[in-house]
Amino acid sequence: MDYDCIVIGGGHAGIEASLAAARLGFSTLLVTQNPDCIGALSCNPAVGGLSKGNLVREVDALGGEMGKLIDASMIQYRILNRSRGQAVQSPRAQADKQAYRMAARRVVENQKGLSIMMDTVTALVVDPGAGATAAPTAPLGRAAGVVTARGHRIGARAVILAAGTFMEGRIFIGEYDAPEGRLGEEAALGLGNFLRCMGFPVGRFKTGTPARIAGDSIDYGKMERQNGEDPRPF
Ligand SMILES: Cc1cc2nc3c(=O)[nH]c(=O)nc-3n(C[C@H](O)[C@H](O)[C@H](O)COP(=O)(O)OP(=O)(O)OC[C@H]3O[C@@H](n4cnc5c(N)ncnc54)[C@H](O)[C@@H]3O)c2cc1C
Incomplete structure:
Protein backbone atom coordinates (compact mmCIF):
# COMPACT_ATOMS: atom_id res chain seq x y z
CA MET A 1 0.00 0.00 0.00
CA CYS A 43 -19.76 32.22 -3.28
CA ASN A 44 -20.91 34.16 -0.23
CA PRO A 45 -17.78 33.78 1.91
CA ALA A 46 -19.63 33.23 5.17
CA VAL A 47 -19.28 30.58 7.83
CA GLY A 48 -22.13 30.05 10.25
CA GLY A 49 -25.86 30.53 10.08
CA LEU A 50 -28.60 28.38 11.57
CA SER A 51 -27.37 24.91 10.76
CA LYS A 52 -23.76 25.48 9.73
CA GLY A 53 -23.03 27.54 12.87
CA ASN A 54 -23.71 24.45 14.98
CA LEU A 55 -21.92 22.18 12.56
CA VAL A 56 -18.74 24.28 12.68
CA ARG A 57 -18.74 24.04 16.47
CA GLU A 58 -19.24 20.29 16.33
CA VAL A 59 -16.35 20.00 13.88
CA ASP A 60 -14.30 22.10 16.29
CA ALA A 61 -15.20 19.85 19.22
CA LEU A 62 -13.88 16.92 17.20
CA GLY A 63 -10.54 18.69 16.67
CA GLY A 64 -11.34 20.09 13.21
CA GLU A 65 -10.03 23.22 11.59
CA MET A 66 -12.91 25.23 10.11
CA GLY A 67 -13.69 27.15 13.31
CA LYS A 68 -10.06 28.17 13.72
CA LEU A 69 -9.80 29.20 10.06
CA ILE A 70 -12.84 31.47 10.24
CA ASP A 71 -11.73 32.94 13.58
CA ALA A 72 -8.43 33.88 11.93
CA SER A 73 -9.97 35.34 8.76
CA MET A 74 -13.29 36.92 9.73
CA ILE A 75 -14.06 40.51 8.76
CA GLN A 76 -17.55 40.72 10.30
CA TYR A 77 -19.38 38.73 13.00
CA ARG A 78 -23.07 38.78 13.92
CA ILE A 79 -25.53 36.70 15.88
CA LEU A 80 -28.44 36.09 13.51
CA ASN A 81 -32.08 36.20 14.72
CA ARG A 82 -31.27 38.13 17.90
CA SER A 83 -34.86 39.33 18.11
CA ARG A 84 -36.14 35.73 18.27
CA GLY A 85 -35.80 32.90 20.76
CA GLN A 86 -32.41 31.45 21.64
CA ALA A 87 -33.08 28.18 19.82
CA VAL A 88 -32.97 29.95 16.44
CA GLN A 89 -30.10 32.33 17.11
CA SER A 90 -26.79 31.53 15.53
CA PRO A 91 -23.36 33.01 14.88
CA ARG A 92 -22.34 33.97 11.37
CA ALA A 93 -19.02 35.39 10.24
CA GLN A 94 -18.05 36.87 6.90
CA ALA A 95 -14.56 35.82 5.86
CA ASP A 96 -11.80 37.48 3.95
CA LYS A 97 -11.84 34.95 1.07
CA GLN A 98 -8.13 35.09 0.31
CA ALA A 99 -7.06 35.01 3.96
CA TYR A 100 -9.28 31.97 4.63
CA ARG A 101 -7.94 30.04 1.64
CA MET A 102 -4.32 30.83 2.42
CA ALA A 103 -4.71 29.87 6.09
CA ALA A 104 -6.37 26.58 5.07
CA ARG A 105 -3.57 25.71 2.68
CA ARG A 106 -0.92 26.56 5.27
CA VAL A 107 -2.48 24.18 7.83
CA VAL A 108 -2.77 21.35 5.32
CA GLY A 215 -21.72 48.74 -6.48
CA ASP A 216 -21.83 52.08 -8.29
CA SER A 217 -25.52 51.54 -9.14
CA ILE A 218 -26.53 51.52 -5.45
CA ASP A 219 -27.66 54.56 -3.45
CA TYR A 220 -26.08 53.62 -0.13
CA GLY A 221 -27.80 56.63 1.50
CA LYS A 222 -31.10 54.76 1.25
CA MET A 223 -29.74 51.63 2.89
CA GLU A 224 -29.64 50.65 6.53
CA ARG A 225 -26.16 50.04 7.94
CA GLN A 226 -25.61 46.70 9.69
CA ASN A 227 -22.59 46.82 11.96
CA GLY A 228 -20.80 43.72 13.12
CA GLU A 229 -20.71 42.69 16.77
CA ASP A 230 -17.79 41.80 19.01
CA PRO A 231 -16.76 38.38 17.72
CA ARG A 232 -16.94 35.31 19.88
CA PRO A 233 -14.70 32.51 18.66
CA PHE A 234 -16.25 29.56 16.81
C1 LIG B 1 -21.68 28.91 -7.17
C2 LIG B 1 -21.73 28.29 -5.80
C3 LIG B 1 -22.15 29.06 -4.73
C4 LIG B 1 -22.19 28.55 -3.46
N1 LIG B 1 -22.53 29.35 -2.42
C5 LIG B 1 -22.48 28.91 -1.16
C6 LIG B 1 -22.70 29.78 -0.05
O1 LIG B 1 -22.97 30.97 -0.23
N2 LIG B 1 -22.63 29.29 1.20
C7 LIG B 1 -22.34 27.96 1.41
O2 LIG B 1 -22.25 27.55 2.55
N3 LIG B 1 -22.14 27.12 0.37
C8 LIG B 1 -22.19 27.56 -0.88
N4 LIG B 1 -21.95 26.72 -1.93
C9 LIG B 1 -21.79 25.33 -1.66
C10 LIG B 1 -20.33 25.06 -1.41
O3 LIG B 1 -19.82 24.44 -2.56
C11 LIG B 1 -20.21 24.18 -0.22
O4 LIG B 1 -20.72 24.80 0.94
C12 LIG B 1 -18.76 23.80 0.10
O5 LIG B 1 -17.85 24.31 -0.81
C13 LIG B 1 -18.71 22.31 0.07
O6 LIG B 1 -17.41 21.91 0.48
P1 LIG B 1 -16.84 20.55 -0.03
O7 LIG B 1 -15.55 20.32 0.66
O8 LIG B 1 -17.87 19.49 0.07
O9 LIG B 1 -16.56 20.72 -1.58
P2 LIG B 1 -15.91 21.84 -2.47
O10 LIG B 1 -15.64 23.08 -1.72
O11 LIG B 1 -16.76 21.88 -3.68
O12 LIG B 1 -14.49 21.20 -2.83
C14 LIG B 1 -14.32 20.04 -3.57
C15 LIG B 1 -12.87 19.95 -3.97
O13 LIG B 1 -12.63 18.67 -4.49
C16 LIG B 1 -11.88 18.76 -5.68
N5 LIG B 1 -12.24 17.58 -6.46
C17 LIG B 1 -13.51 17.19 -6.80
N6 LIG B 1 -13.47 16.04 -7.49
C18 LIG B 1 -12.16 15.70 -7.59
C19 LIG B 1 -11.50 14.62 -8.21
N7 LIG B 1 -12.16 13.65 -8.85
N8 LIG B 1 -10.15 14.58 -8.15
C20 LIG B 1 -9.46 15.55 -7.49
N9 LIG B 1 -10.05 16.59 -6.87
C21 LIG B 1 -11.38 16.68 -6.94
C22 LIG B 1 -12.30 20.07 -6.30
O14 LIG B 1 -11.32 20.56 -7.18
C23 LIG B 1 -12.48 20.93 -5.05
O15 LIG B 1 -11.28 21.55 -4.70
C24 LIG B 1 -21.87 27.21 -3.23
C25 LIG B 1 -21.46 26.42 -4.32
C26 LIG B 1 -21.37 26.96 -5.58
C27 LIG B 1 -20.89 26.13 -6.71
Missing part, protein backbone atom coordinates in the same frame (compact mmCIF):
# COMPACT_ATOMS: atom_id res chain seq x y z
CA ASP A 2 1.26 3.49 -0.82
CA TYR A 3 -0.84 5.26 1.85
CA ASP A 4 -3.19 4.36 4.68
CA CYS A 5 -5.72 6.85 3.41
CA ILE A 6 -6.39 8.88 0.25
CA VAL A 7 -8.76 11.85 0.37
CA ILE A 8 -10.19 13.05 -2.94
CA GLY A 9 -10.83 16.81 -2.96
CA GLY A 10 -9.31 19.72 -1.05
CA GLY A 11 -12.53 21.57 -0.24
CA HIS A 12 -13.85 22.09 3.27
CA ALA A 13 -14.80 18.45 3.77
CA GLY A 14 -11.51 17.18 2.31
CA ILE A 15 -9.48 19.49 4.54
CA GLU A 16 -11.13 18.10 7.66
CA ALA A 17 -10.97 14.49 6.45
CA SER A 18 -7.30 14.63 5.49
CA LEU A 19 -6.27 16.45 8.67
CA ALA A 20 -8.25 14.03 10.84
CA ALA A 21 -6.69 10.98 9.18
CA ALA A 22 -3.15 12.39 9.38
CA ARG A 23 -3.62 13.53 12.99
CA LEU A 24 -4.72 10.02 13.91
CA GLY A 25 -1.35 8.83 12.61
CA PHE A 26 -2.42 7.44 9.22
CA SER A 27 -0.18 8.26 6.26
CA THR A 28 -2.52 10.34 4.12
CA LEU A 29 -2.56 11.70 0.57
CA LEU A 30 -4.85 14.54 -0.44
CA VAL A 31 -5.45 14.48 -4.21
CA THR A 32 -7.02 17.68 -5.43
CA GLN A 33 -7.43 19.35 -8.81
CA ASN A 34 -5.71 22.59 -7.84
CA PRO A 35 -3.84 23.05 -4.55
CA ASP A 36 -4.20 26.84 -4.94
CA CYS A 37 -7.94 26.32 -4.40
CA ILE A 38 -7.67 24.34 -1.17
CA GLY A 39 -10.25 25.86 1.16
CA ALA A 40 -11.72 28.19 -1.49
CA LEU A 41 -15.08 29.65 -0.46
CA SER A 42 -17.43 29.29 -3.40
CA GLU A 109 0.76 21.84 4.00
CA ASN A 110 2.26 21.88 7.48
CA GLN A 111 0.42 18.79 8.73
CA LYS A 112 2.82 15.94 9.48
CA GLY A 113 1.93 12.73 7.67
CA LEU A 114 -0.15 14.51 5.01
CA SER A 115 0.96 14.90 1.38
CA ILE A 116 -0.77 16.91 -1.33
CA MET A 117 -0.98 15.89 -4.98
CA MET A 118 -2.34 17.97 -7.86
CA ASP A 119 -4.40 15.71 -10.15
CA THR A 120 -7.96 14.59 -10.85
CA VAL A 121 -9.12 11.17 -9.70
CA THR A 122 -11.03 9.46 -12.50
CA ALA A 123 -11.56 5.98 -11.01
CA LEU A 124 -11.03 3.92 -7.89
CA VAL A 125 -8.88 0.84 -7.62
CA VAL A 126 -11.23 -1.89 -6.43
CA ASP A 127 -10.13 -4.98 -4.58
CA PRO A 128 -12.78 -7.48 -5.73
CA GLY A 129 -11.90 -10.02 -3.04
CA ALA A 130 -12.86 -7.81 -0.13
CA GLY A 131 -16.35 -6.77 0.90
CA ALA A 132 -18.06 -9.79 -0.65
CA THR A 133 -20.21 -10.13 2.45
CA ALA A 134 -21.86 -6.74 1.89
CA ALA A 135 -25.63 -6.51 1.36
CA PRO A 136 -26.79 -8.21 -1.87
CA THR A 137 -27.60 -4.89 -3.55
CA ALA A 138 -24.21 -3.33 -2.72
CA PRO A 139 -21.41 -3.41 -5.30
CA LEU A 140 -18.87 -6.10 -4.42
CA GLY A 141 -15.32 -5.25 -3.56
CA ARG A 142 -13.53 -2.62 -1.55
CA ALA A 143 -11.87 0.67 -2.52
CA ALA A 144 -8.12 0.06 -2.52
CA GLY A 145 -6.76 3.20 -4.18
CA VAL A 146 -7.26 5.72 -6.94
CA VAL A 147 -6.47 6.17 -10.63
CA THR A 148 -5.83 9.71 -11.84
CA ALA A 149 -6.22 11.65 -15.07
CA ARG A 150 -2.42 11.92 -15.39
CA GLY A 151 -2.04 8.16 -15.29
CA HIS A 152 -1.10 7.50 -11.66
CA ARG A 153 -2.37 4.48 -9.79
CA ILE A 154 -1.98 4.86 -6.03
CA GLY A 155 -2.93 2.26 -3.45
CA ALA A 156 -4.51 2.91 -0.05
CA ARG A 157 -6.34 1.05 2.72
CA ALA A 158 -9.15 3.61 2.64
CA VAL A 159 -10.40 6.24 0.19
CA ILE A 160 -12.52 9.21 1.24
CA LEU A 161 -14.50 11.00 -1.46
CA ALA A 162 -15.05 14.73 -0.83
CA ALA A 163 -15.72 15.94 -4.36
CA GLY A 164 -18.14 18.74 -3.43
CA THR A 165 -19.80 20.47 -6.38
CA PHE A 166 -17.09 19.41 -8.84
CA MET A 167 -18.04 15.83 -9.75
CA GLU A 168 -19.64 16.25 -13.19
CA GLY A 169 -20.33 19.85 -12.18
CA ARG A 170 -22.12 22.19 -14.59
CA ILE A 171 -22.40 25.93 -14.46
CA PHE A 172 -25.46 27.85 -15.69
CA ILE A 173 -25.15 31.56 -16.39
CA GLY A 174 -28.39 32.75 -17.96
CA GLU A 175 -28.80 30.72 -21.16
CA TYR A 176 -25.16 29.55 -21.07
CA ASP A 177 -24.21 26.25 -19.52
CA ALA A 178 -21.00 24.23 -19.55
CA PRO A 179 -19.01 21.74 -17.46
CA GLU A 180 -17.38 23.68 -14.64
CA GLY A 181 -16.77 22.91 -10.94
CA ARG A 182 -17.03 26.47 -9.76
CA LEU A 183 -16.68 29.68 -11.80
CA GLY A 184 -13.29 29.48 -13.54
CA GLU A 185 -12.46 25.96 -12.31
CA GLU A 186 -12.69 22.70 -14.26
CA ALA A 187 -15.34 20.12 -13.46
CA ALA A 188 -14.00 16.75 -12.28
CA LEU A 189 -14.96 14.31 -15.02
CA GLY A 190 -14.57 10.53 -15.02
CA LEU A 191 -15.22 9.49 -11.44
CA GLY A 192 -18.99 9.98 -11.73
CA ASN A 193 -19.17 7.57 -14.65
CA PHE A 194 -16.93 5.12 -12.86
CA LEU A 195 -19.21 5.12 -9.82
CA ARG A 196 -22.27 4.71 -12.05
CA CYS A 197 -20.66 1.66 -13.69
CA MET A 198 -20.02 0.26 -10.20
CA GLY A 199 -23.76 0.42 -9.51
CA PHE A 200 -23.95 3.59 -7.42
CA PRO A 201 -26.70 6.09 -8.19
CA VAL A 202 -25.03 9.39 -9.19
CA GLY A 203 -26.86 12.69 -9.54
CA ARG A 204 -26.31 16.41 -9.09
CA PHE A 205 -27.83 18.95 -6.75
CA LYS A 206 -28.43 22.55 -7.65
CA THR A 207 -26.71 25.39 -5.88
CA GLY A 208 -27.64 28.99 -6.65
CA THR A 209 -25.79 32.26 -6.63
CA PRO A 210 -27.91 35.42 -6.57
CA ALA A 211 -27.34 38.01 -9.26
CA ARG A 212 -24.56 40.46 -8.44
CA ILE A 213 -25.30 44.18 -8.30
CA ALA A 214 -22.84 46.79 -9.57
